[in-house]
Amino acid sequence: MADVKKHDTPMVDDLKSGPWPSFVDDIEQKGLAGKQACLDLLGQLELSFKHKETHWKHGGIVGVFGYGGGVIGRYSDVPDKFPSIAHFHTMRVNQPASKFYSSAFLRKLCDIWDYRGSGMTNFHGSTGDMVLLGTTTDQLEPTFYDLTYQMSCDLGGSGSNLRTPSCCVGKARCEWSCLDTQQICYDLTQEYQDELHRPAFPYKFKFKVSGCPNDCVAAIARSCCSIIGTWKDDIRIDQEAVKAYVGGELKPNAGAHSGRDWGAFDLQKEVIDLCPTGCMYMYGDELKINNRECTRCMHCINVMPEALRPGTDTGATILCGAKAPILEGAQMSTLAIPFIRMEPPFDEFKDFVDKIWDWWMEEGKNRERFGELIQRESIQEFLRRAELKPIPQMVKEPRSNPYVFWSAEEVPGGWERDIKEFRARHAA
Amino acid sequence: MYEDNPGYNISEVLSNPYDPALSKKLYDPKKPMANRITDIGPPHYEQFFPPVIKKNYGKWKSHEIVEPGILKYTSETGDVCYVVRCGSPRLITTDLIREIADIADKYGEGFVRWTTRNNIEFNVDSEEKMRALVDDLKGRKHPGGSYKFPIGGTGACVTNIVHTQGWVHCHTPATDASGVVKAVMDELFDYFTSQKLPAQVRIALACCLNMCGAVHCSDIAILGVHRKPPFVEDDRISGVCEIPLAVAACPLGAIKPATVELDGKKIKTVRVKEERCMFCGNCYTMCPAMPLADGEGDGIAILVGGKISNRISAPKFSKLVIPFLPNEPPRWPTVVNAVKNILETYASDANKYERVGEWAERIGWERFFEKCDIPFTDKSMDDYRLAYDTYHTTTQFKWSVHTDNL
Numbered sequence: 116m117a118d119v120k121k122h123d124t125p126m127v128d129d130l131k132s133g134p135w136p137s138f139v140d141d142i143e144q145k146g147l148a149g150k151q152a153c154l155d156l157l158g159q160l161e162l163s164f165k166h167k168e169t170h171w172k173h174g175g176i177v178g179v180f181g182y183g184g185g186v187i188g189r190y191s192d193v194p195d196k197f198p199s200i201a202h203f204h205t206m207r208v209n210q211p212a213s214k215f216y217s218s219a220f221l222r223k224l225c226d227i228w229d230y231r232g233s234g235m236t237n238f239h240g241s242t243g244d245m246v247l248l249g250t251t252t253d254q255l256e257p258t259f260y261d262l263t264y265q266m267s268c269d270l271g272g273s274g275s276n277l278r279t280p281s282c283c284v285g286k287a288r289c290e291w292s293c294l295d296t297q298q299i300c301y302d303l304t305q306e307y308q309d310e311l312h313r314p315a316f317p318y319k320f321k322f323k324v325s326g327c328p329n330d331c332v333a334a335i336a337r338s339c340c341s342i343i344g345t346w347k348d349d350i351r352i353d354q355e356a357v358k359a360y361v362g363g364e365l366k367p368n369a370g371a372h373s374g375r376d377w378g379a380f381d382l383q384k385e386v387i388d389l390c391p392t393g394c395m396y397m398y399g400d401e402l403k404i405n406n407r408e409c410t411r412c413m414h415c416i417n418v419m420p421e422a423l424r425p426g427t428d429t430g431a432t433i434l435c436g437a438k439a440p441i442l443e444g445a446q447m448s449t450l451a452i453p454f455i456r457m458e459p460p461f462d463e464f465k466d467f468v469d470k471i472w473d474w475w476m477e478e479g480k481n482r483e484r485f486g487e488l489i490q491r492e493s494i495q496e497f498l499r500r501a502e503l504k505p506i507p508q509m510v511k512e513p514r515s516n517p518y519v520f521w522s523a524e525e526v527p528g529g530w531e532r533d534i535k536e537f538r539a540r541h542a543a
Numbered sequence: 544m545y546e547d548n549p550g551y552n553i554s555e556v557l558s559n560p561y562d563p564a565l566s567k568k569l570y571d572p573k574k575p576m577a578n579r580i581t582d583i584g585p586p587h588y589e590q591f592f593p594p595v596i597k598k599n600y601g602k603w604k605s606h607e608i609v610e611p612g613i614l615k616y617t618s619e620t621g622d623v624c625y626v627v628r629c630g631s632p633r634l635i636t637t638d639l640i641r642e643i644a645d646i647a648d649k650y651g652e653g654f655v656r657w658t659t660r661n662n663i664e665f666n667v668d669s670e671e672k673m674r675a676l677v678d679d680l681k682g683r684k685h686p687g688g689s690y691k692f693p694i695g696g697t698g699a700c701v702t703n704i705v706h707t708q709g710w711v712h713c714h715t716p717a718t719d720a721s722g723v724v725k726a727v728m729d730e731l732f733d734y735f736t737s738q739k740l741p742a743q744v745r746i747a748l749a750c751c752l753n754m755c756g757a758v759h760c761s762d763i764a765i766l767g768v769h770r771k772p773p774f775v776e777d778d779r780i781s782g783v784c785e786i787p788l789a790v791a792a793c794p795l796g797a798i799k800p801a802t803v804e805l806d807g808k809k810i811k812t813v814r815v816k817e818e819r820c821m822f823c824g825n826c827y828t829m830c831p832a833m834p835l836a837d838g839e840g841d842g843i844a845i846l847v848g849g850k851i852s853n854r855i856s857a858p859k860f861s862k863l864v865i866p867f868l869p870n871e872p873p874r875w876p877t878v879v880n881a882v883k884n885i886l887e888t889y890a891s892d893a894n895k896y897e898r899v900g901e902w903a904e905r906i907g908w909e910r911f912f913e914k915c916d917i918p919f920t921d922k923s924m925d926d927y928r929l930a931y932d933t934y935h936t937t938t939q940f941k942w943s944v945h946t947d948n949l
Contacts, residue, residue, distance in 0.1 A: 131687025133729030140685035163710035167838035173831035371698030374739030439754035
């Protein structure tokens with residue numbers, strides 16, 4: 116055994132049992148093989164279990180030269196007890212789009228991190244980065260040089276800048292993707308490198324790309340600009356496959372409900388009656404869809420993937436402003452552009468991004484998310500600044516109060532009036 | 544168009560072994576811009592596609608779930624791709640990543656993928672390879688007996704919990720993350736490896752209201768919450784933060800600038816109107832001299848009924864149904880039981896395809912609380928921005944235990 120010291124961690128050790136992969140066992144084994152930081156990390160976690168409070172200090176500004184993000188400073192507040200994690204900074208490394216890796220890539224990343232850091236990672240952070248957990252300030256620049264020279268990798272975003280864009284598996288392995296999600300994600304990441312590394316925004320800004328309305332990267336809930344694939348033409352139908360589902364030869368929902376006996380598949384009950392717009396019906400033994408009424412919710416396609424496929428006239432719906440509750444309350448993204456073609460070099464989309472960033476950088480307050488700016492200044496102002504036309508698709512329902520901000524130009528004669536003329540008609 | 548980017552083809556840099564001495568030759572602290580490569584972004588994704596993925600990009604026709612955790616994709620070219628999906632705790636060591644790389648070499652032609660929910664996916668091009676891989680994965684266990692690579696997370700299941708860092712590596716948490724997730728997933732393991740729920744159930748954990756884990760649209764959200772107002776360290780505050788920023792940090796205007804006398808000297812600080820504090824912790828984010836973590840005060844709230852997908856109904860926010868449960872490391876039994884109770888009540892009552900939120904809306908929230916036997920309190924009633932939108936303004940409601948003794 117390597118020359119390392121294991122702390123007494125009875126509570127943490129309790130998390131070694133049970134079937135779900137034990138992070139404790141993984142970290143402890145790594146520690147016993149020679150990484151004291153791993154054992155100190157478990158030791159400090161035991162102390163947190165005892166106190167029911169964190170033992171990491173607030174903040175600490177560290178980074179690599181020329182970048183304002185990508186590194187997060189972290190210091191233990193009990194460094195005397197756990198000296199090898201006294202400094203335990205994080206480096207966010209921008210992941211390849213949709214997180215496919217080669218074994219050679221992973222091994223070399225591990226080589227670097229075993230040498231430079233604790234050997235601990237988050238694979239991955241919530242935003243999508245490969246997160247390298249735990250190193251000291253003096254190792255930050257060498258790690259950065261290792262990553263750029265020996266991995267051709269770069270850091271991800273943190274702080275008030277563009278955060279690392281992320282995307283779903285897309286056309287790489289999903290028949291429903293209406294977008295080249297990886298290509299869009301990669302292109303935007305490259306286009307906006309300056310915005311990603313050098314904080315110039317009021318607060319964080321996130322792009323997320325999902326290939327279809329199933330939205331596997333949760334773009335609509337957590338990105339300032341959600342790019343979600345959709346189609347304009349008709350759902351493709353294979354009537355023979357529809358019959359195969361009805362006849363029980365194919366499993367509904369690709370077999371997703373195999374663990375319980377839900378009875379024989381009932382096309383009427385499970386698809387036609389659950390369609391939110393009621394746009395499907397049987398005509399003889401053929402399934403018909405009134406595509407003009409379809410809102411592309413994906414349910415019928417999810418249930419019968421062999422029989423139904425999205426159309427081929429594809430593009431993206433763009434929605435803006437999602438965020439978690441801090442500060443003004445949680446928001447989901449609001450429909451901005453119902454349909455836009457997403458093909459390289461994505462000029463029309465980038466033009467839109469320029470407009471909304473200009474507005475946010477001019478008007479946004481410190482630490483105001485883009486969605487909060489829309490709330491504060493109004494959706495009308497958003498549409499004006501983005502040069503978008505208001506359409507009924509942008510609202511659930513029209514407003515129920517009459518407090519319209521008319522402008523002088525919209526009213527005949529404008530707002531310049533003479534009170535004397537008014538009084539000539541009306542005694543005071 | 545990005546062919547000139549060094550990350551466009553990294554086969555050469557990857558073919559060289561790691562050289563720990565190289566950076567010392569390149570980086571000079573006195574001339575920090577010398578030899579510095581910047582703004583190259585991530586490596587191009589395509590070089591990490593397994594051959595079957597690369598060949599069939601954009602040509603996939605359909606898929607089926609062969610058994611829980613195993614998917615089969617069929618291409619228009621006739622090719623198939625089997626995917627074996629495994630859970631992971633996300634917080635993993637380089638040793639585990641090396642083991643994953645070895646498995647990828649043995650079965651997946653040297654490639655592997657991670658999903659948005661921290662599952663690991665091995666892609667193989669034949670059923671034979673898939674079976675060998677599955678047998679291999681099932682045999683890999685940690686010393687304590689847990690699976691290294693549990694297979695599941697597909698279809699109508701509880702897939703991996705997305706979560707934050709908690710006490711393992713964060714400075715603002717109100718609870719742990721990895722420990723709670725391990726405790727919950729151990730108890731719900733059978734739901735990860737099977738497909739017996741009415742629909743998929745997405746569980747997420749965020750260890751404070753910042754919600755790095757974006758739990759606000761999850762079927763079941765486990766959220767760390769504080770319940771004591773922040774301290775104000777008068778002797779530190781002006782040295783570690785700007786007082787106007789601390790004042791502006793409070794969304795309710797509960798923080799005011801103040802001057803106090805300390806050791807005979809007048810110093811600038813702030814005061815908190817404690818009865819107005821909603822424990823969001825934003826002041827501590829902005830000012831290190833206003834900590835609010837507290838072993839007794841902190842714990843977990845449970846929110847339910849959120850969703851991301853646009854399927855059938857629009858995406859929904861999760862709603863707060865249990866305002867507080869205590870932190871009980873290492874196994875958090877009260878939280879685990881609360882989550883399991885909601886999951887199993889839903890599983891026994893919902894219709895096929897119905898998500899937790901759709902079920903709750905169909906039966907009515909009064910019935911949700913009744914069926915789950917969760918006490919309803921005023922803490923589940925919104926009193927923040929836009930609260931009025933959540934109030935019932937109709938005479939249409941259901942009789943339930945809440946009205947039976949009227």
